Amino acid sequence: MIRVLIVDDSPVIRLLLRSVLEHEGFEVREASSGEQALRLLEGYRPDIVTMDVHMPGMDGYETTARILERHALPVVVVTASADAYAAATAMQALEAGALAVLDKPRGPGEPNFEACVAELLSTLRSMVQVKIVRRPRGAKKALVVPASPSPIPAAPRLVAIAASAGGPVALKALLSPLAEQPWPLLLAQHIAIGFLGSFRDWLASICRLSVRVAEHGQVLRPGVLYLAPDGHHLGVGQGLRAQLQAASGELYCPSADHLFRQVAQQLGVHGVGIQLSGMGRDGAEGLAELRRRGALTIAQEPSSAVIDAMPLAAIKLQAACQVLPPEGMAALLNSIALRSVSRSTGPEGD
Incomplete structure (x- = not known):
C-alpha cells in the first residue's frame, strides 16, 4: 500500500484527493499547511508527498525545500496551472527538487477531471519508486571537468x-x-x-x-x-x-x-x-x-x-x-x- 501525505490548505481539495487516492487503495494523511506537514513528518513516514504551492504561511516552494533538507521523500507538486502565481511557485519547487508538477483536479464535473486523475495516479505510482537523497541547501559540489577532455571533432552549430x-x-x-x-x-x-x-x-x-x-x-x-x-x-x-x-x-x-x-x-x-x-x-x-x-x-x-x-x-x-x-x-x-x-x-x- 502506498502512503501519501497531501499538503493543501483547501479542505475541499484535500477531501477530493483523499477520495480519489483511497478509492485506488492508497493510505492517506493530510496537512493543511507547510508547517503542519513538517510536524507530521517528524513522526510519520509517507512514501510520497503531494504539495500545493499557494498556501498561507509557508508556501509550497519553502515547504518542499525544507522537506528535502530533512527527509529523503519524493515530492510531487499538485497545483492550478491557470493560477500564474501558483505555476511560478511550482517552478521554484521543481528547482528545489520536487519531481513533477501536475494540474490540480477541479472536480468530477470538469471536462478534464478523469485525465487529471489518471495522470495523478500514474505519476504517484511511478515517482514513489524513485530513490531520493536529502538536499541540504547551500551545499556546494566540487566542480568536475575532465582532466584531458576529448577533442571536439568539429565546430558545433x-x-x-x-x-x-x-x-x-x-x-x-x-x-x-x-x-x-x-x-x-x-x-x-x-x-x-x-x-x-x-x-x-x-x-x-x-x-x-x-x-x-x-x-x-x-x-x-x-x-x-x-x-x-x-x-x-x-x-x-x-x-x-x-x-x-x-x-x-x-x-x-x-x-x-x-x-x-x-x-x-x-x-x-x-x-x-x-x-x-x-x-x-x-x-x-x-x-x-x-x-x-x-x-x-x-x-x-x-x-x-x-x-x-x-x-x-x-x-x-x-x-x-x-x-x-x-x-x-x-x-x-x-x-x-x-x-x-x-x-x-x-x-x-x-
Missing part, C-alpha cells in the same frame, strides 16, 4: 538538451553559468501541459539566454534556448530551422530520442547532445546515434542527478563521450564557445 524528472535542478546548474553561446540550444523537458509558460519564464530568470517556445519552420538563432510547445516533439531541419511534430500517444513528450536523432541526421558531427536527470531511458538511443555520427555527447554524472535513470541508460549504451555534472558541462560549453569565437574573429583561427 547547435546544442540539444534532454531532461525529465529532476531536470530543473540540473538545468539551473547547467544554464546559470553559461556565457554567451554562439549557437542555438534546443531543450526537450518533460513538463505537464499548462505549465510551459511558467517554465519558460523560470528558465529566463536563471540564465543569460533568451528563452522562447519554438515555432515550426523558424530559423534557430544563436544564444536562444528553444522549448517544444505543449503536445509537440522538437527537432531541427535543413537550414537550421525548428521542426515541430504533434505527439500521437507516445510515452514521452517532448521526446529526447526524437530531438537527438534529428540533430544527428541534420548536423552530425556539428551537433552536441546533453542527457540530464530523468526516469526511464528516453534519449539514450538518440544520444548513441549522435555519437555514432561523431558529435560531442555528454551524460550527467549519475551521482549529481536527482534521478539517474536517463543518464545511466545513455552511459550503459556507451552513448556519452563524456560524463560530467551540470557545472562541468557548463564549463566545457563555455570553453568551446570561447574557442569558437576566437577562431571566427582571430587571424588564421588564432
Whole structure:
C-alpha cells in the first residue's frame, strides 16, 4: 500500500484527493499547511508527498525545500496551472527538487477531471519508486571537468538538451553559468501541459539566454534556448530551422530520442547532445546515434542527478563521450564557445 501525505490548505481539495487516492487503495494523511506537514513528518513516514504551492504561511516552494533538507521523500507538486502565481511557485519547487508538477483536479464535473486523475495516479505510482537523497541547501559540489577532455571533432552549430524528472535542478546548474553561446540550444523537458509558460519564464530568470517556445519552420538563432510547445516533439531541419511534430500517444513528450536523432541526421558531427536527470531511458538511443555520427555527447554524472535513470541508460549504451555534472558541462560549453569565437574573429583561427 502506498502512503501519501497531501499538503493543501483547501479542505475541499484535500477531501477530493483523499477520495480519489483511497478509492485506488492508497493510505492517506493530510496537512493543511507547510508547517503542519513538517510536524507530521517528524513522526510519520509517507512514501510520497503531494504539495500545493499557494498556501498561507509557508508556501509550497519553502515547504518542499525544507522537506528535502530533512527527509529523503519524493515530492510531487499538485497545483492550478491557470493560477500564474501558483505555476511560478511550482517552478521554484521543481528547482528545489520536487519531481513533477501536475494540474490540480477541479472536480468530477470538469471536462478534464478523469485525465487529471489518471495522470495523478500514474505519476504517484511511478515517482514513489524513485530513490531520493536529502538536499541540504547551500551545499556546494566540487566542480568536475575532465582532466584531458576529448577533442571536439568539429565546430558545433547547435546544442540539444534532454531532461525529465529532476531536470530543473540540473538545468539551473547547467544554464546559470553559461556565457554567451554562439549557437542555438534546443531543450526537450518533460513538463505537464499548462505549465510551459511558467517554465519558460523560470528558465529566463536563471540564465543569460533568451528563452522562447519554438515555432515550426523558424530559423534557430544563436544564444536562444528553444522549448517544444505543449503536445509537440522538437527537432531541427535543413537550414537550421525548428521542426515541430504533434505527439500521437507516445510515452514521452517532448521526446529526447526524437530531438537527438534529428540533430544527428541534420548536423552530425556539428551537433552536441546533453542527457540530464530523468526516469526511464528516453534519449539514450538518440544520444548513441549522435555519437555514432561523431558529435560531442555528454551524460550527467549519475551521482549529481536527482534521478539517474536517463543518464545511466545513455552511459550503459556507451552513448556519452563524456560524463560530467551540470557545472562541468557548463564549463566545457563555455570553453568551446570561447574557442569558437576566437577562431571566427582571430587571424588564421588564432
